[in-house]
Amino acid sequence: MRAVVIGTGPAGITAAETLRRLDPSGSVVALSTEPFPPYSPPALADHFLTGREAPLYWKGRDVCERLGIEERRSSQVVGIDTDAREVVLADGAHIGFEGLVLASGSRLHAPMPGADLAGVLDFKSLQTATELFTRVREGEVSSALIVGNGFIGIELSLLLADLGVAVTVIGRRTWLMPRVLDPTTSRIAEAVLTARGVSLRLGVEAEAIVGDPRASGVLLADGSTVSADLVVAATGVKPHIEYLDDSDITTGWGVHVDERLSTSVPGIVAAGDVAEAADRFTGERYVHAIFPNAVAQAPIAAANLLGADLGYEGAESMNSLKHLGVPIVSIGTTDSPDDVLRWEEGGDLRSVYLRDDRIIGAQLAGDIRAAGVYRSLMLRRVRVGRFGSRLVEPGFGTADLTYDAIGV
Ligand SMILES: Cc1cc2nc3c(=O)[nH]c(=O)nc-3n(C[C@H](O)[C@H](O)[C@H](O)COP(=O)(O)OP(=O)(O)OC[C@H]3O[C@@H](n4cnc5c(N)ncnc54)[C@H](O)[C@@H]3O)c2cc1C
Incomplete structure (x- = not known):
């Protein structure tokens, strides 16, 4: 099969690997908007603290070369023509496919005015994390505001605090990581964060990110403004699905997939943070944006693309905090x-x-x-x-x- 995989994150590279393994005579093109080899985002914080590369490039920097996957970096998909069966790249190139895996992942976001201001940084990809840490290393950042208190924001707050940045986390709910922790467990995390120098402003509503021309602070519901050198929008994650806007592929928050991880268009499957798959317990569609779901879905999606008939048992919610010390x-x-x-x-x-x-x-x-x-x-x-x-x-x-x- 002539297969194309959009994304080389944990889901994309795992799908590409599966396609090569199950269909050695086929071809696989793997596309990424970023200029890096496939990497593992959970290793980002460790990488920026210690410089270690092995956990980051978890499959080896040469994984695509080794497996005969045609890797195209810095190649952004801007559309899919499902009739012609082609993906369209930002530079105007078209790549034909017989089978397509959507594994374009997600980014951090905060749905509020000003979230698209220049200087609002993300920590979801190596590219955006590199931009963020270049500013920190060049001494441009002595204070940071993290809007949202999900687990990626919390992990980032600890990392910035360890690098000597004065960090404030703003959260609407009165406890940390409300989708992951209950208030009792949160108390333990709060004590650790405070002891490590992270300032917590919980139960506070952020109305907008402000600054001209670059983001320089956050306007709170009480009318006051908190300023900082760096603003990170991190109330949740948003699947990368904009390139599907003009296609027949059904989307909601993410790409709708069935129990075979197929999209609404035959021969197109989706896996990882971009996929809105059924929850294993409730059966409701949800984007559980965690690593184990991405690497569990990808081989099933890829095998089904090649004609297998494997069911996916459903996505799970499971989180651990790695850098807290507890x-x-x-x-x-x-x-x-x-x-x-x-x-x-x-x-x-x-x-x-x-x-x-x-x-x-x-x-x-x-x-x-x-x-x-x-x-x-x-x-x-x-x-x-x-x-x-x-x-x-x-x-x-x-x-x-x-x-x-x-x-x-
Ligand atoms: C700091 C951090 C810590 C984390 N820690 C944990 C953890 O401890 N445990 C855990 O389970 N999960 C953790 N996660 C979440 C986990 O990393 C994600 O669930 C996982 O990366 C999802 O993999 P994915 O391949 O679906 O998407 P992503 O990793 O987001 O990869 C998406 C890929 O798609 C590409 N892409 C996007 N749009 C396009 C386009 N238009 N055209 C071409 N390519 C495109 C990107 O360049 C990238 O290659 C963490 C995430 C971060 C950021």
Whole structure:
């Protein structure tokens, strides 16, 4: 098959790799807007702190050359002609395809006036992160404002603080990472951030990013303005789908895909942050923009493009904070539980969210070893009422499941 992959992020490069492996006589063109080899965004912070390259270029800088993938860097797709079966590049070139993988990922955003001002920086790609850190290294930045308190914004705030920048995080909700953490777990993260010099302004509404001609601060709902050398818009992530505007491919927040990760147009699949796939538990479409979903979807999407018939079990919500110094893991959801079990001692915290006697989510801080057990119980939809509060006590583990199964 003559295949084209849009994007060389974790989803794109994994899809390209799968296509080469399953169809050695076919051809694969992989396109990226960026001038870099395929890289892993979760390694960005480590890369800018330590300079290490191996975790960043996770498949090796030469992955495309090695696998016979035709990599075209600095090539932005601006449209898709689904009738002619061609992608259209910004320089006017057309590339024909028999099969197409959309893996164009997402960027940070904040839907408010001024978000498109010059100088509002992103930390979602190596290109935008390099721009940001060039300014920091050249001494242009002594203060930074991060609008939004999602996990990428929090990771960036720690990194900037470690580099000596005075960082303020502005968040609408009164606790951190509201989509990922509950207020109790957030308290642990807040204490660490504050101790590491990050200033938190939570429960504060940012109305607009302001500055002329470049962004220089944020206007708050109380009418005051907070100024800084650097503004990062990070209330959420927005899939890169603008190039699909004039195509027949159905989109919502991201690209709509079915349980085979096919789009509304035959022979075109999507994977990763750009795909709005069904949630594994609720079945509702959602963009769960995390690495494990991207690399789980990509091989399925690529194999199906070549004629396989593999179902995708659904995207999961699962997050861990790497740079906090205190391990924190969050899985599933905290939405509408009918019971919450919690255990806290000496900095260790475990909270398990239950609905209809089953685990729908769990949050762990400090000792996170039980995360795998909770995830397994959640995925298998095991009724857990019989364990009572033991479920969150230290030592609860797989052995308890075995004892329970054999009735001892
Ligand atoms: C700082 C940071 C830390 C993170 N930490 C974690 C973590 O700890 N755990 C976790 O699970 N997830 C983490 N993530 C999220 C994770 O990186 C993403 O879920 C993952 O990168 C998604 O992969 P993707 O290939 O779908 O998209 P992306 O990585 O966004 O890659 C998109 C690709 O598409 C290309 N592209 C975009 N538009 C076009 C176009 N028009 N034409 C051509 N090419 C285009 C881009 O150049 C890029 O190559 C983190 C992200 C960041 C930024």
